[in-house]
Amino acid sequence: MMDKHTTMVELVELYVLGGLSASEQKEFEAHLSECPECVKQVEEMKKVLDYLPLAATPVQPPAGMKERILGHVLQGEAGTAYASAVPNAAGQESVPAAGNGLNQPAESQATKRSSAAERASATESGTASAPPRAIFMRSSRGWRAASAGLAAAVIALGVYSAQLRGEVGQLELQSAEAEAAKQELLAAQNEADRLQAMLNDALKPSQGLKLGEAVKLDPVSEDIIAQGLATIVIDSQGTHLVVQAENLPELQSNEAFQVWLIKGEDKRNAGTFLARDGIGALHYTFEPEDYDTVAITVEPDAYGEQPRGRLILAAPIAGADI
Numbered sequence: 001m002m003d004k005h006t007t008m009v010e011l012v013e014l015y016v017l018g019g020l021s022a023s024e025q026k027e028f029e030a031h032l033s034e035c036p037e038c039v040k041q042v043e044e045m046k047k048v049l050d051y052l053p054l055a056a057t058p059v060q061p062p063a064g065m066k067e068r069i070l071g072h073v074l075q076g077e078a079g080t081a082y083a084s085a086v087p088n089a090a091g092q093e094s095v096p097a098a099g100n101g102l103n104q105p106a107e108s109q110a111t112k113r114s115s116a117a118e119r120a121s122a123t124e125s126g127t128a129s130a131p132p133r134a135i136f137m138r139s140s141r142g143w144r145a146a147s148a149g150l151a152a153a154v155i156a157l158g159v160y161s162a163q164l165r166g167e168v169g170q171l172e173l174q175s176a177e178a179e180a181a182k183q184e185l186l187a188a189q190n191e192a193d194r195l196q197a198m199l200n201d202a203l204k205p206s207q208g209l210k211l212g213e214a215v216k217l218d219p220v221s222e223d224i225i226a227q228g229l230a231t232i233v234i235d236s237q238g239t240h241l242v243v244q245a246e247n248l249p250e251l252q253s254n255e256a257f258q259v260w261l262i263k264g265e266d267k268r269n270a271g272t273f274l275a276r277d278g279i280g281a282l283h284y285t286f287e288p289e290d291y292d293t294v295a296i297t298v299e300p301d302a303y304g305e306q307p308r309g310r311l312i313l314a315a316p317i318a319g320a321d322i
Contacts, residue, residue, distance in 0.1 A: 004031075006302075008038055010256075010274045013281035016045045017244070020276065045283045048233055048240045217245065217296065217313040224249070226278075228313050230294045241270060241284040245296060245313060248275045256302040258309070259284065262293040270294075272302040291317060 008031045014020050015028050032039050217228035228245030243259050251257070251274070259270040259282050268291070270284040295314040297307050 005035065005038075007274075008035065009041070010272065010302075012038060012041045012045055013273060013283050014276060014279070016042060016049060017281050019279050019281065024276070041283075044237070044285075047237070048235075048242060048283055215294065215315040215317055217243075217294070217315045220311050220314055224312050226312055228296065230315060230317070232317075234288075238285050239288045241282075241286065241294070243270075243273075243282045243284075243294070243296070245275075245281070246279050248278045248280055249298065249312065250278075251275065251298070254301045255309075256299055257282075258297050258299045258302070258304065258307070260293075260295045260297065260307060261286070261289075261291045262295060263289060263291045267307060269305055272299070293317060 008028060011020060011024070011028050015025065020028060032042065214229060214231040217230055219226055226245060226247045226249065228243060231242045231244075233240045233242065241259070241261070245257075248257065256272040256274060257280055258272045261268040261270050268286070270286070271282050273280045273282040293314060293316055295311060297309045297311050299307070299309040
């Protein structure tokens, strides 16, 4: 059985790649607080992984993203411009309604002039004028009709005011949506600028850095679903091999995954690693040689100097002067 330090060393790559569970990460970080050797390995692994994005193919932002966001903003602004015209038209129609109530004095004066003419005509014709009670009743009926008209106008104004409040609320909602769309567009533009800057930096010539190659590790038989990637990075610190694999088979007892650099019949042990949820990784620094194959095996333990277990993944690297 491996001691605790040996077990923790096997988790360095998974820790840097974020592949540990919360409890495992907490246990590993507690180990780091008392193990300078593991701290050094973590720092070296992080430096190597910083170079991995340089092996990726530049990716442009999704086509049509900017046009879709701009189209959403323009539609929101067009709806706002259309809705803003509604209160003006309604405001113009409200003037005659207010004027109807102000016409009452003119109508009263016309009524008075008509009544005076009727009394003069009755006097000239010798007939008696209407009794005061009859005049009061006619006047009361006129006021009741005027009051009813005024009440109807007040109700109509109340309904119109409620409609205006609803339209104002709709305009405020549309304005908020347009503002949110603008902010989304600005955020997308900033992200696009950031990605472009990263791509520009990646395309600049690097000093002291040479990328060998990245090869896909394929299963050696149809019953194996595992797959992986082996990347060679060369910098001022030396030549590094970074191996990442997924869908790995479950290990039994003291078994471990072991990586090999192969040159003809010569097989060089590049280290062992464990896996969590079928995912594992390894970082190995070595002196360059003309290796032709990189492979992963399942070994009965982590102490073998030559392959003893079952081969699961392999890839040729012939011609990569490493």
